[in-house]
Amino acid sequence: MSLLKFRGRLRSIRSLNSILSALQVVTVVRMKRIRERFAVTEEYLKPVKDVLAGRVQPKKLDKKILVVISSNRGLCGGFNTQILAKAKAFLSTHPPSPSLEKRGGGVLSVSGGEFGIVALGKRAANYFRDRLVVSEFEALERPTFAKIRALWQKVFELNAEVYVAYNAYKSTAVQAPTIVRLFPVPEELISDKEPADYILEPSAAKLTEELFRHYLEARFYQLVIASQMGELAARLMVLKGAVDNSKDLINDLVISINKLRQTNITRDLAEIIGSAEALRGKR
Template identity: 25%
Template sequence: MPGIKEIRSKIKSVQSTSKITRAMEMVAASKMRKAQDRMKIFRPYASNMRRMAVHLMQGNPEYSHSYLIERKTSAVGIILVSTDKGLCGGMNTNISRLVLSKIQEFSKNDIEVYTSAFGQKGLNLLTRIGSNLLSQETHLGDIPDISRLLPVLDVQLKAYIDGKIDSLYVASTRFVNTMRQEPIFLRLLPLSTNLYDPYHETDSQFPIADTNVYNWDYIYEPDAKTVIDNLLDRYVDCLLYQAIVENMASEHSARMVAMKAASDNAKRVIDDLQMIYNKNRQTAITKEISEIVSGASAV
């Protein structure tokens, strides 16, 4: 049985760890609220962007953008969105397993895979497995800057336009609620004909744009082709940005839950150690009293 001093030292050590995890939990909770607000603000923007693109394509059915044309798949691009830091539960592990399984599936079908990475954890994974890494960006901070995201995406888009890849996917973590975040693997290109929302297809608050109710048309400047091209480029940018903000909200939520669990576990460990400490102290006191009584009786 450990001594009293050793137990007291362990209690102080666990208490120090508990203070750290509690502080990290509070920081994550604060960042989580801001990330959720940023995500909720962006969702209507992405929804309206999607609806406008559908209306434009309805008005010009004779024009088919390269982003909408299905191809025979011989090579694909994968953009992996992860975190820069750990201590967020199994979030990075789950998305890494999903990406690895998809890469293996593509390899079995003799489909070449080209990758890009957002976040240090994902970059480490893709580097470790020796993937064909085209672009990367790490340490995005708490507020993603679109100017840092687009260069990574543009490399994959250029590969798609040049015919180097036939499909483009993004792997990230979708925010469901504070307690639940799920890994997702979505196809960015080619886009679905009706531009279904890949993040919230069943979300009643962000319905899929209805393509059969109204006939839409606009006055274009300079022309319909240029407007549709620019709008679809912007729409793909929106899908990537949405993946980033969803992943950040998931990260802070997962870290808050993980740190709360760590704090609760530390409290239980402290209670157990305190009980052992009290028993040892009681045993030591009883032993001293017995020794004193025995000595007095002998005298």
């Protein structure tokens, strides 16, 4: 390869390295913010969980919904692949029904016995497009409690048993695909013990109903935030690997360019010396 081509490739890889490094910094900052929000939400839900534990009564629902939280973009390794595989395995025991029908706004209606899909993220929506009940992309870009609560209202109005599939954040290198039940009774609120002795006003039944509805909204928001943490962690690992590889390529190219330059200089010197010797011999 010529020296000109080597230098062109070096410029391209250095430019790519700059872009990837910038993305890495942005991802680190976003992940720090998401971690703080998750920690605040976790702390907020603890006392609510203590009040509701053992107070919410289960009920039987024929309809079932699986909320699949993926990402809108790639560059996050196996993040989407593993949660889609987990959801597919979960749905294998609940085959799709041919009686799904479109209703107003292009939303699918769900009849008894069916298992519909609510997709958060373009990857999940594309994968389960034949079973979609609701899909949402924008709320996942910058998730706020107001946006996620509005989405939860759409899911809640379906009056179905709700499961959520998401990548639980364990560490920067590990995101575990997980499926939890959120409605009618979240698994963490099921308790064989007597409910904690709290004074509930105006009435225990009224307060429990309102508090449980709010808990579902906040818990759903927390699951979305947890998935965001997993997505950013996976993206950070991919970007780190890409930046490290680009640095290695830059070092290799610099060495190759220097070797090629040295070879060219040595060849030119040899030609000059040879020409000088030839001229001296003619004299």
